Amino acid sequence: MRKRTHFIGLWLNDGEYEHMTKQCATAGLSASVLVRNLIMGVELQPRPPDTYGALLRELHAIGNNVNQIAKWANAKKGITDPEIETAAALISKAWRLVKDSL
Numbered sequence: 001m002r003k004r005t006h007f008i009g010l011w012l013n014d015g016e017y018e019h020m021t022k023q024c025a026t027a028g029l030s031a032s033v034l035v036r037n038l039i040m041g042v043e044l045q046p047r048p049p050d051t052y053g054a055l056l057r058e059l060h061a062i063g064n065n066v067n068q069i070a071k072w073a074n075a076k077k078g079i080t081d082p083e084i085e086t087a088a089a090l091i092s093k094a095w096r097l098v099k100d101s102l
Helices: 014-027 031-039 051-076 080-099
Strands: none
Touching: 014 031, 014 080
């Protein structure tokens, strides 16, 4: 059963329709959801790029690796130069991923 029981038809000219279509594409919303959000005063944000999911997974994996290196260093009460270089390389990789996605 429908939760929304009221229907409102809307006539738009070509310019208004094109503008609404662009806003729908930018926000990643359908026209009805876009209009409802605007009526309710929701501040619309652009839809994040599809690459953000992969970026977040990669950053999570890198963070886990850096955490394991820190845990290892604390357990040994020290860390070698190659281990420091590995951690620095992981952090550099994370920075490049973030920079490239923006």
